[in-house]
Amino acid sequence: MSVIKTENISYIYSDGTPFRKVAVDNVNIEINEGELVGVIGHTGSGKSTLIQHFNGLLKPSEGKVFIDSEELWADKSRLKAIRCKVGLVFQYPEYQLFEETVYKDIAFGPKNMGLDDAEIDKRIRDTARLVGISEEMLGKSPFELSGGQKRRVAIAGVMAMEPKVLILDEPTAGLDPKGRNQILSLIKEYHEEKGNTVLLVSHSMEDVAKVATKILVMNSGRLFCYDTPDEVFRRAKELEEIGLAVPQITRVFNRLKAEGISVPDNVYTVDRAEEVLLSMLKQGGEADD
Template sequence: MPILETKELSYVYGQGTPFEKTAVDSVSIAIDEGEFVGVIGHTGSGKSTLVQHLNGLIKPTSGAVLLDGRDIWAEPKKIRSVRFEVGLCFQYPEYQLFAETVYKDIAFGPQNMGLSEDEVNSRVKSAAQFVSLKPELLEKSPFDLSGGEKRRAAIAGVLAMEPKVLILDEPTAGLDPKGRDVILGQIREYQKERGSTVLLVSHSMEDVARVSSKVLVMNESKCAMYGTVDEVFTRSSELAGMGLNIPQVTRIFLGLKARGYDVNTCVYTARQGRDEILRLLSKARGGAAT
């Protein structure tokens, strides 16, 4: 049974006003436990609105969200408990820091869960470790941290709730390439170690290709594609039609293939590209020798 599922999920902004707009249009997806799903789409494609449905921040206009097979809106009073199981980290999360110390800020989520003091303490420590925040930073004011540290502290605030499903909305927006790599690496490590389910919203195809096992493509409020990375990226011309570009490396290999070279086009990182070219070259050399 999928851990998280949406059934014909639709959401309409400002229903009954002249500004009515459908933000999510009958999206049906199923996410299995332990999956790493990349959610991509153009600005305004409805991806942020979609993920806010998954932890019950937005109530769908029609359709349902199932967590472990149960409709999360079956008991509207218990919607808070859903938010502890499906952790959502918003875009630019550093703007939500508020407590006097980093420790207290990370502890906000676990404390809301009503955990014991010891449990909160151990969760804060391990969450801080996951995002490699030095222990001495925990006693500092969050406003004294650097930009990258703030971002990581804010992500730790969601990790500390140890949600079954972790959703990150553009966690790397506005970071330099190094900071981006660090955060993506930490998220992937967290996912591997905990075996939790992760949804990563991004519009960087490179990021998504690097870390995800599945890709969900949103276009004009609809779910345009949902499948494994290979399945989705082979439909590159369709993606281009939606204003999305597949990774540069993949484009090179698709071009090579079109020009008659026998290459594997499921290449998403420079490293994979190097290996594939080396394979091709050695084969060509081997072919010439015989």
């Protein structure tokens, strides 16, 4: 059962002026429930524009979007309900924080959904625990927190709405490696705990390779491919042609293979590489042929 489906959607910015730009060009896609999709593409490849169609923030210039088999924009009054179903965390979401306390800020989304106070309180505490915000932090002003903490609060604000689909646009942008790993693992945890569909937009293959079950590659507004990481990374040459690199470790393994060493070609995280190499060392000799 597909939770997100698009039919030939295109989106054109500033049509009829010299600034005209086709950001999304005839994209057809079906995303099944429960996937953790990595959305990858160059800056300006249309990935951010594409995801804004999924919760009805942008209306496609052409084509149709379906969420849970319901057509978007068929009934405008349903848009708010759709936006609660498809949660979108924007790039640099910490810039949208506005409330006096972290608690109130996370409550903003659930409150807009019209939930009662007890339910809101439960959700806030739930998500706060999930993203690693301490009780004491809930009472602080969001403007006192560090960058990484702010980011987690902002993500929690959307997670607390318990959307069926959670979309995160570059959630690790501008964070240090530690912060990046924290965010990535909390996304993975969220996906495992709730079993919801998650879309993770990124331009880092490494990030996506760590967590995704499916990868969607955009190239200059078009859908390049949508497949499992194995299938996508197998097309290393093509990916390089459109300016995207497969993860470093996969490149190492591809080279090893080119040198005539028999290694599996579905290695795209360092952890997996370690596993593979260790088992090869144990068996011994296999790497010699």
